[in-house]
Amino acid sequence: MPELVVLTEQLMAPVPGGTGRYTRELVTAMAQSPPPTWTVACVTATHRDLSAADVPDVAGPRALPLPRRALTALWERGVHLWPGGDAVHAPTPLAPPAPRRGRCMVVTVHDTVPFTHPETLTRRGAAWHQAMIQRAARRANAIVVPTVAVAEDLARHAPGPATVAVVPHGVPEPFRVDIEPALAQATASRLKLPDAYVLAVGTVEPRKGLDVLIEAMAKPYGPDLPLVVVGPRGWGEVDLAALAERHRLAPGRLRVLGRISDDDLAVVLRRAAVLAVPSRAEGFGLPVLEALAVGTPVVHSDVPALVEVAGDAGVAVPRDDARTLAATLRAVLDDGPGTERRVAQGRLRAEAFTWQHAAAELWRLHTRFFAMASAR
Known part of the structure; x- marks a missing residue:
């Protein structure tokens, strides 16, 4: 054999x-x-x-x-x-x-x-x-x-x-199945999730562009929401707390969860107001696909692979552009009909993966x- x-x-x-x-x-x-x-x-x-x-x-x-x-x-x-x-x-x-x-x-x-x-x-x-x-x-x-x-x-x-x-x-199985509301609420309570938040998912390292995202979140015209970051620490000594302090992101607006299970991530993604993916380079961008599958809006950088995966269901912004990222995140949150249309497109798109x-x-x-x- x-x-x-x-x-x-x-x-x-x-x-x-x-x-x-x-x-x-x-x-x-x-x-x-x-x-x-x-x-x-x-x-x-x-x-x-x-x-x-x-x-x-x-x-x-x-x-x-x-x-x-x-x-x-x-x-x-x-x-x-x-x-x-x-x-x-x-x-x-x-x-x-x-x-x-x-x-x-x-x-x-x-x-x-x-x-x-x-x-x-x-x-x-x-x-x-x-x-x-x-x-x-x-x-x-x-x-x-x-x-x-x-x-x-x-x-x-x-x-x-x-x-x-x-x-x-x-798309991994936890992002394809419905989650019992009581279980989702219990997970949210255990993780101390805010009621609404901008989410970033990925290893905390330089190419993920989290420094740009924190700068964007601190802009007065950006989303008036907390930022939740999911992912283990990688190389490069990216200090999220120090970045928040440098850009004057208000105390309490940054919540770092670290590495969590896929079952927990499925809840965190579903409850997010928007997923932000400000990467400087990617080969695929699995969090983008997972967000599309659960119906969470996505704003991502113009990295070619991310544009390819998200298609018309995501909103692309130039890399390393905190101003545009801040304004786009806010616009996606404020644009009800447009965002609903992209979410529906995203669910259909994710079914093919x-x-x-x-x-x-x-x-x-x-x-x-x-x-x-x-x-x-």
């Missing part, structure tokens, strides 16, 4: 972030719909506790005989340690140098930020991602990207013979390239 091995090391990261959510959703969906005779397993580096990488109905997690840092260095230097399986899917650029003979490998590249906005990453992080993405473009059987915008950037910055397939993300579709596309790639590799 052929086996697909998914590298789930991102689930073990201190801050799994959006790529961690992608990894879990994708491997779960692929395990639910394997082609006949195929099985799915997950593999990580060596850790004392592998429970964070445990996925229902997936074999493993199995640990390779190296800790994360050593495994990363080994693959970076081109050592061909194969993680097992007949096909390997790498949900991030952390991947073997090339597929083994008779095997195939597909790598997901979430964005081209290391090439287009290297200043929003650490110097080491940008260089590592550039090298690994360029190598995958040369040696992997296929590269999966979430948007056409990323595919176009990839062709400019990391051209190669690998097939490039655009496979959008899906499913993890089942993403899994089917990934299986199509793996079975195609495994058959080709086996025939050689």
Whole structure:
């Protein structure tokens, strides 16, 4: 029986972030719909506790005989340690140098930020991602990207013979189902949510543009609402409280929830007056899609991937423009009929994005390239 091995090391990261959510959703969906005779397993580096990488109905997690840092260095230097399986899917650029003979490998590249906005990453992080993405473009059987915008950037910055397939993300289940009002109210009370608020969702790091959002919220013509921020702290020492003080955002108007579960996030998104996504660079923008699915208005930056995902259901503003962001947030809140129309469009748009579709596309790639590799 052929086996697909998914590298789930991102689930073990201190801050799994959006790529961690992608990894879990994708491997779960692929395990639910394997082609006949195929099985799915997950593999990580060596850790004392592998429970964070445990996925229902997936074999493993199995640990390779190296800790994360050593495994990363080994693959970076081109050592061909194969993680097992007949096909390997790498949900991030952390991947073997090339597929083994008779095997195939597909790598997901979430964005081209290391090439287009290297200043929003650490110097080491940008260089590592550039090298690994360029190598995958040369040696992997296929590269999966979430948007056409990323595919176009990839062709400019990391051209190669690998097939490039655009496979959008899906809407996770908690954002597709109705929530019992009593449960939603209990969650809101536990999280001490304001009655109405502007929401931002994402890892707290420089490229998310939260400094611009806080400046916008402090403008006198911006929304007279609290700002709620959801997401773990990332790199870059972005101090939201210090930013609020610098821009004179009134005390008590900033509420930082940190990392929360998807079930809690579904409640927080539904109760938000508007989702603000002021990112400087993105490859997809899953919070945009989730907000559309639950019927929350979205104001986002003009990053091409965000425009692509939101379509006409979102309102785009120029990056790094706090004045326009403030005025647009206020306008969306004040424009009842226009906002209702975009919300309805957003719900319909989100229905087309499913993890089942993403899994089917990934299986199509793996079975195609495994058959080709086996025939050689």
